[in-house]
């Protein structure tokens with residue numbers, strides 16, 4: 001009999017200060033220039049949409065923070081624990097963020113990503129984001145003055161009311 005492998009159940013909830021210890025472990029493991037607790041706290045105080053993704057066996061496996069604009073949602077941070085990448089967690093969080101954007105009646109999602117971050121750029125491109133610009137010297141960088149950011153954007157089609 002073939003065993004059917006089920007993906008682990010995962011759940012998203014609003015990021016709170018109680019999650020910061022687990023979030024900071026991931027943040028410091030994956031970025032050369034990690035956000036500080038203060039950055040996360042400022043985002044919560046500003047009312048930004050911010051969620052953590054958990055599985056029963058691993059606790060916090062990822063998180064995202066975004067910001068509402070007039071007609072858009074700007075993704076500020078999307079992260080997945082190093083040992084738990086390539087399991088669809090980022091795609092799952094992007095689905096949730098897209099739903100938040102649609103509920104906010106935003107017409108697009110946009111973000112900046114380091115030009116050298118081919119993993120993240122691959123994720124966003126596969127998800128449907130398009131390159132729409134370059135910000136020169138946007139990020140601090142090790143051993144170099146600054147690093148460029150690629151600006152990417154995803155159009156959010158309007159929900160068709162009554163059809164779900």
Ligand SMILES: CC(C)(COP(=O)(O)OP(=O)(O)OC[C@H]1O[C@@H](n2cnc3c(N)ncnc32)[C@H](O)[C@@H]1OP(=O)(O)O)[C@@H](O)C(=O)NCCC(=O)NCCS
Nearest residue numbers: 078079080085086087088089090091113119120122123126
């Ligand atoms: C980028 C990141 C969020 C992706 O998270 P993830 O949970 O591993 O991504 P997913 O499993 O949902 O990947 C979805 C798709 O994105 C692409 N992708 C993701 N990671 C990739 C990688 N390392 N190499 C190539 N493609 C990748 C693939 O197409 C993948 O689909 P597949 O696995 O079916 O081929 C994660 O690698 C991460 O946290 N990196 C460090 C932090 C970071 O760079 N954040 C983004 C800042 S803008």
